[in-house]
Amino acid sequence: MPGIDECLLEAMRLPGARGAALVDWTSGLALGSVGEFPGGDHEAAAAETAEVARLTAEQRAFTPDDGGEGADPPVEDLIISNRDSYHVLRFVPTSFDSSVFLHVWLARSDGNLALARIRLGEMAGRLVLG
Amino acid sequence: MIVVDTTPPPRLPVRDRTGGRERAGGAVSPMLTRLAAERATGVLERERGALYLVEGRVVHAESPFAPGLDVLLLTHGTLEPGVWWEAVERSGEERGAARLLLDTGRIGRGALEVCHLGALYDAAYFALAPSSTPGRFRYGAGHWFGALRPVPVDAVERETLRRRELLDRLWPDPLPDSAPLLRADPAADPLPPSRQRAVLALVDGVRTAPEIARELGRPAFPTLVDVRRLAAAGLVTARFPPPVAQPPPALALPQVNDPDITLLKRLRDALEAL
Numbered sequence: 001m002p003g004i005d006e007c008l009l010e011a012m013r014l015p016g017a018r019g020a021a022l023v024d025w026t027s028g029l030a031l032g033s034v035g036e037f038p039g040g041d042h043e044a045a046a047a048e049t050a051e052v053a054r055l056t057a058e059q060r061a062f063t064p065d066d067g068g069e070g071a072d073p074p075v076e077d078l079i080i081s082n083r084d085s086y087h088v089l090r091f092v093p094t095s096f097d098s099s100v101f102l103h104v105w106l107a108r109s110d111g112n113l114a115l116a117r118i119r120l121g122e123m124a125g126r127l128v129l130g
Numbered sequence: 131m132i133v134v135d136t137t138p139p140p141r142l143p144v145r146d147r148t149g150g151r152e153r154a155g156g157a158v159s160p161m162l163t164r165l166a167a168e169r170a171t172g173v174l175e176r177e178r179g180a181l182y183l184v185e186g187r188v189v190h191a192e193s194p195f196a197p198g199l200d201v202l203l204l205t206h207g208t209l210e211p212g213v214w215w216e217a218v219e220r221s222g223e224e225r226g227a228a229r230l231l232l233d234t235g236r237i238g239r240g241a242l243e244v245c246h247l248g249a250l251y252d253a254a255y256f257a258l259a260p261s262s263t264p265g266r267f268r269y270g271a272g273h274w275f276g277a278l279r280p281v282p283v284d285a286v287e288r289e290t291l292r293r294r295e296l297l298d299r300l301w302p303d304p305l306p307d308s309a310p311l312l313r314a315d316p317a318a319d320p321l322p323p324s325r326q327r328a329v330l331a332l333v334d335g336v337r338t339a340p341e342i343a344r345e346l347g348r349p350a351f352p353t354l355v356d357v358r359r360l361a362a363a364g365l366v367t368a369r370f371p372p373p374v375a376q377p378p379p380a381l382a383l384p385q386v387n388d389p390d391i392t393l394l395k396r397l398r399d400a401l402e403a404l
Contacts, residue, residue, distance in 0.1 A: 003239040004247075004279070024248065026352040027296070028142040029289055031247050043288070047142040055139065058323035072324070095208040096245050097348040099325075127240035 004032040007127045011104050014119055016111030018085070019104070021046055022092075022127075025053040026099045037105065046103075053078065053089050053101050073099070077117060086111045090120035094128045102127075143295040158258050158287040161265050166283035172269040179257025182273040187280035190273045191253035195308075195340045196350040199249045199275070205347025208245070209237055218274060226276015243279050250281065251289055252349040258290045293351060301358035309368035310336050311357065322360060329356045333366055 002010065004022050011020035012035055019035035021042060028047035037045040056062055057073035064074060078089040086106040094100070102120055106113075162174060162181065169186035179193025192198065200218075203209045213236050221227040228246070231237055297304070311333045322330060332342045343353035360366040 004243050007240060022244070026355055027251070027289075027293060029251060029292075031244060044144045047144050047292075051139070051142045058325075092244075094241065094244060096202050096206050096241070097346065098244060098248055099352065100244055127238075128244065129238055129241070 002126055004127070005034070007102070007123050008032055008034045010123055011102065011120065014104060014106065014111075014116050016086075016107040016109065017104060018107055019045075021049075021103045022100055023050050023053070023103055024098070024100050025050040025057065031100065035105070049087070049089060049103050052080075053091070054099075056089075057091065057099075077120065079113060079117075081108070081113075084108050086113055086116070088113070088116050088120055090117075090124050092124040092128060140299040143292055143299060158290055159265065161267065162258075162283055162287065165267060170267070170269065171272075172267055173271040173273070174257075174265055174267050176257050176265040177261035177263050178259050179253050181254060181257055181286075182271075183283075184272075184277050184280060187282055188250065188254065188286050189277040189280050190275050191250045191257055191286075193253040193256035193350075195256040196249065196253040197340075197344045197347065199246060201344055201347055202245055202249055202349065203237075208241070221274040221276065223272065226272075226278075227274055228276045228278040246275075246278050247281070248349050251286065252351050254286045255290050255293050255351050258287070297354060297358050300355065301362040303361070303368070305368040305370060306357045306361045306366065307339055307354050309370060310338055311342075312367050312369055314364055314367050322363065322365065325352075326356045326360055329353060330360060330365060333360075335369065 008020045008022060011017060017035065019033065019037045019042070021033035021037070022031045023029065023046045024031060028050035030042055030046035033042040033046070039045060056078050057075050062075050072093065073091050075091055077091065080087040080089075085108050088104045088106065090102040090104075092098075092100045092102060102124055104116060104120060106116060159174075159176075165172075165174065165183060166186040171184050171186075172182075174181045174183065178195060179191060181188055182190040182192075200214060204211055204214060209231070213231070213234055217227040217230040217234070220230055228242065231242060232239055297307070312335045313330070313333050321327070328346060329339075329342055332345055337345070339353050339357045340350050342357075343350040346353070357366060361368070
């Protein structure tokens with residue numbers, strides 16, 4: 001039964017992982033973080049990614065055809081790429097009311113998006129199911 | 131092409147890196163900063179809540195304005211009430227309720243950490259609100275929950291300041307945080323996101339934001355965020371002044387003041403004669 005730190009350390013084992021954090025998208029608070037983050041400040045990075053995650057979770061354009069009302073949030077993950085890295089944000093559904101996501105920063109040269117998506121999905125499930 | 135123009139959302143505030151630590155230490159609670167420095171163990175009781183420290187780190191926080199861990203874990207059926215209450219009753223000096231809950235295997239460490247950290251920062255936000263009375267520290271007092279994931283004091287202080295700033299940027303009036311909320315009738319009806327709709331559905335002119343949070347089994351600060359966003363969208367207003375004692379309707383009839391009406395009539399006549 002992994003805690004937050006074990007989960008983030010597991011995320012850091014992904015190929016190319018530079019940093020990993022568990023962030024609350026309502027407040028922008030990082031509940032935990034390991035590794036490095038863009039700009040060198042994990043709190044600032046958390047606040048910025050939280051804003052993108054919140055907007056994504058709230059847009060009706062991104063909800064599945066069945067309305068997605070049952071799932072909170074209706075979005076599974078969010079991928080952002082730039083010239084040298086990938087950011088993968090994986091929403092974590094919980095049985096209690098929360099708004100958290102896993103954020104992994106991957107170097108583009110050795111990051112594997114498909115693998116990261118699958119692994120983060122598994123980690124999100126394990127993190128809250130225990 | 132139809133371009134839909136929406137107001138860009140306010141950016142989540144980011145801590146000012148220059149000298150933020152000193153400011154945070156001074157602005158929230160100098161007493162707390164001192165207790166962290168001396169690695170104190172005990173409970174800091176303030177007007178709006180309490181912070182529990184173990185060796186200078188925050189292990190738990192409580193506030194009457196924030197739903198407790200029991201509300202968060204039981205409302206949505208994360209834990210069965212029996213499991214929760216047994217852990218609370220059996221908790222003692224050596225093994226706190228957190229340890230006992232994990233030992234039952236009914237909740238994973240990750241889930242409990244996420245829920246508890248959320249509740250800790252949530253209650254700390256209220257506990258560290260500006261108060262009119264000085265705080266009081268009782269050395270040695272522990273909490274039955276036990277230590278799960280201690281948080282440095284400066285992280286809690288920084289987050290509390292950041293949250294104040296976030297609310298202020300969303301809608302600068304703090305009244306909706308504590309007053310009974312009323313639904314406003316918006317001319318245009320922008321449908322808010324589902325989490326805000328859940329809050330809006332409970333706005334009835336009586337409930338306050340913390341009461342809505344409790345009813346939804348949701349931490350209070352996210353509810354304040356939703357309420358301020360709803361207020362900014364013109365969907366919710368706060369009752370002001372907060373109702374005290376409602377007089378019977380018969381006594382509340384408007385008192386018609388004849389001299390004022392005659393004055394207004396004369397004023398109208400004079401204006402028309404111009």
